[in-house]
Amino acid sequence: MRKAMFVFFALIVLATISGVAMAQDCASADVLCVGLVTDVGEIDDKSFNQSxxxxxxxxxxxxxxxxxxxxxxxxxxxxxxxxxxxxxxYDIIVTVGFALGEATLEAAAQYPEIKFIGVDQFQGAAVENVAGLIFPEDKSGFLAGALAGMLTQTGTIAAVLGxxxxxxxVAFKEGYEAGARYVNYDVELISTYHPGGLDVAFTDPEWGASTARQAIDLGADVVFGAGGKTGNGALIEVAGTEGLYCIGVDSDQWETVPEAHPCLVSSAMKLITPGVFDTIQSIVDGTFAGGNVVGAVGLAPFHDFDGSVPQDIKDRLEQIRVxxxxxxxxxxxxxGG
Amino acid sequence: MAIQASEKGPTSSFGERLASFWRSASVPIMAILLAALIGAIILLLSGANPIDAYAALFKGSFSNARAIGRTLEKATPLILGGLAVAFAFKGGLFNIGGQGQLLIGAIVSAAIGFGLGGLPFIIHMPLALIGGAIAGALYASIAGALKAYTGAHEVITTIMLNFVAINITDFLANGPWKDEGIVARTPAILETAAIPKLDNIPLGFFIAVAVAIIIWYLLFRTTLGFEIRTVGLNPNAAKYSGILVARLTVLTMAISGFLAGLGGSIETLGVVGRFQPGFNVGLGFDGITIALLARTHPLAVIPAAILIGAMQAGSSQMQFDAKVSFEIIDVIQALILFFVSAEMIVRWILRIRADGDGGVRLSSGWGQG
Known part of the structure; x- marks a missing residue:
């Protein structure tokens, strides 16, 4: 036992000595250094942080x-x-998520020479070195709702939300409902928020699945899943029944939730990746200004459903987008209201 | 055996006290060392340098005043959460509801903090602090009363009450007590309710330490503490000796909830400055880890909380310097817990390591009995 532990220890020491630390000098003016602070969660969350x-x-x-x-x-x-x-x-610091808004502003005041990009952080008053990269989620939801309102056969659609x-x-939900009513005034809407706190609302696929199931039992044939893993649970549940549609959120979920392929007609996207890059580019170009930067939103490609979505629906969506x-x-x- | 020995502490010689201390502390200390060693192996396997990683962990938690302040700030709710679990445990109750009681305490202290204007600091801050703690006490008494008068098991009821607390606080923060604007949270507390910081050192930490000493005194030096421990050891015997078990059960849960609620108060008044959903996640549950690591001793809770607090405070620096994901901290924490609970494993390793001294330890133990 003693010997075994000694060997372990020797191995650790050896490996440590052989390790080489990478030198980086962000203090130098020639080196552009960009740091990113995630919201609570992981970098590979298939959502905001990752995008x-x-x-x-x-x-x-x-x-x-x-x-x-x-x-x-x-x-x-x-x-x-x-x-x-x-x-x-570091020259540029990207902070991801509206929850970091206050900390970002505090840091911006403390480090005036550093530029900050706050994803999902609405700027009430413009600060010189902070860009709030925001997305009109309601417009993205509106497009998803319009698609759902036109696709439904039963006249009932649902949303399963964080x-x-x-x-x-909330913006996604309000936009979704408004969009559905815009194309189909009499549509029945079943929208359900997760009842739990922030610690579970986005990580509860079982709840998402059972809520989607209830909506299907009530006649819904299109389900919008908007809420991290909770929403993904709804998408996967819908995929289990033939002839139904589901719509993903934030990024093109065709890439992130392959289990939902049987129903996933599109996703209500926020184009975070190009938004972040373009803002970094503007800092390098010297065209950066504080305040809000409005990123693009849109529907993801139809993928396998491209052939089955009628051309007149596509045309109508394009018209609404414009x-x-x-x-x-x-x-x-x-x-505000 | 071990309990008797440690209680004889004050009258025995220094050497005996040291031996007694080592007997109760050896398992947690070995558990920590073993967990660190296995953590190092995992770090190695994942391609990171364990010495860099641990050095960065230390740098991020103790290397300067700011880091130490952060460590103490993290340790504060852990001390109180740990005390809450340890105290209930002495009375034979397993309080899993620390998280719920902490949330209730946090939001009530926030409400007093932003809602009552015009009070001087000397009244406002203590009022908000104690108000939150009392709210936690009342909330925990629900589970205590259910246990005492209906027999409903406190593990089940406290777990369920955690969910009730999450939803009550979310409702309040997104409804009646919501701040202006779109973010679901209460307004910021007034200046007069805030627990100040001395440079970087959070004063809430010293409140927690003082409370730990008071709880130790209450448990081991008062009649009430004796009664609580008697109920914990054997409720039937306690009943036959004339202790009002039902009332004591409610009181034990209430004090336990008071401690957890106080932890929530200090978080609100000293760290966050308002109640915001998602800012107090997991603090109450970490209390269980702390209590086990401290072997439910109220004073041992302090170093246990500082250790876990330091690991949490240093984890960002570790990510930055050594490119190690913070999950390794959770792994090490879980390993510590595992070795503390699976005491046999550690004892077996200890026996082999300290062959010669096993007999001495045994004889000193028997000799005192």
Whole structure:
């Protein structure tokens, strides 16, 4: 036993000595360093954190930036994690999620020479070194709702949602309902928020599945799943019954939830990756200005359903997209009110 | 045997006290070392340098005043959550509801903190602090009363009450007590309710330490503490000796909930500055880890909480310096817990390591009995 432990220890020491630490000098003005702080959760969450990180990685490939991320474990550590990058001479810090908004502004005041990009962080008053990258989720939801309203045969559609504690989820829901009514005024809507707290609302696929099942039993034939793993649970449940449609959220979920392929007609997307990259690019170009940067939204490709979605529905969606973009129609979602 | 020995502490010689301390502390300490060793192996296998990783962990938790402040800040709710579990355990109750009681305490102290204006600091801050703790106590008494008068098991009821607490606090933070704007959270507490920081050192930590000492005194130096421990050891014997078991059960849960609620109060008034859903996740559950690591001794809860608090405080630095994901901290924490609970494994390793001293330990133990 003693010997075994000694051998273990020797192995550890050997491996340690042979390890080589990579030198990086972000303090130097020639090196562009971009750091990313995630919201509570993992970098490969197939959602915000991952999409934002892919935008940062694009900056590494195309602009030669040195990039690094820190996964946040406790919401009280936001500022600590931002400060780790700031104190190590990083030039740009991306913070992911509306929950980091306050910590980002605090850090921006503390480190005026560093530029901050806050994903999903609406800026009430413009701060010179902070760009709030926001997305009109209501418009994305509106397109999904319009698609659902036109696809339904039963006249009943559903939405299975994460918690209403998170404003973008509410925006998706309000937009979805408005979009469905816009194309199909008499449509029946079954929208359900997860009743649990933030710690479970996005990680409860069982609840998502059973809620989707209830909606199907009530006659819904299109289900919008918007709420992380909870929404994914709804998509996968819908995929189990033939002849139904489901719609994903945030990114093209055809790539992230292959189990949902039998029903996944499209996804209500927020184009976070290009949004993050373009904002980094604007800093490098010197065209960066503080305040809000509105990113693009849209529907994901139809993939296998491309042949079965009628051309007139596609045309109508394109028409609605243009109308939304020019604000010719309103989704009716007003977070202030 | 071990209990008797440690209680004789004050009258025995220094050497005996040291031996007695080592007997109760050896398993947790070995558990920590073993967990760190296995953690190092996992780090190696995942391609990271364990010495870099542990050095970064230390740097992030103790290397300067800011880091130490962060460690103490993390340790504070862990001390109180650990005390809540340990205290109930001494009374024979397993309080899994620390998380719920902490949430209730956190939101009530926030409500007092932002809702009552015009009070001076000397009244406002203690009022909010104690208000949250009392709310936690009342909330825990529900489970205590259910146990005492209907026999409903406290493990089940406290777990269920955790969910009730999550939904009550989410409702309040997104409804009647919601701040202006779109974010679901209460308004910020007033300046007069905030627990100040001395430079980087959070004063809430010292409140927690003082409470740990009070709880130790209550348990081991008062009649009430003796009664609580008697009920914990054997409720039937306690009943026959004239102790009002039902009332004591409610009281034990209430004090346990008071401690957890106080942890929530300090988080709100000293760290977060308001109640916001998602900011107090898991604190109550970590209390169970702390209580087990401290072997339910109220004073041992303090170092146990500082250890776990330091690991949490240093994990970001570890990610940054050594490129190690923070999950390794959870793994090490789980391993510590495993070795503390599976005491036999550690004892077996200890016996082999300290062959010569086994006999001495045995004889000193028997000799005192």
């Amino acid at each position: 934002a990180w892919e935008g940062v990685q694009m900056a590494a490939n195309e602009l030669g930036a040195q990039v690094e991320y820190i996964e946040t474990q406790d919401a009280k550590d936001y500022l600590t994690n931002i400060a780790l990058f700031a104190d190590n001479g 918690t209403d504690l998170v404003p973008p989820v 109308l939304l973009e020019t604000d010719a129609i309103s989704t009716g979602y007003n977070p």
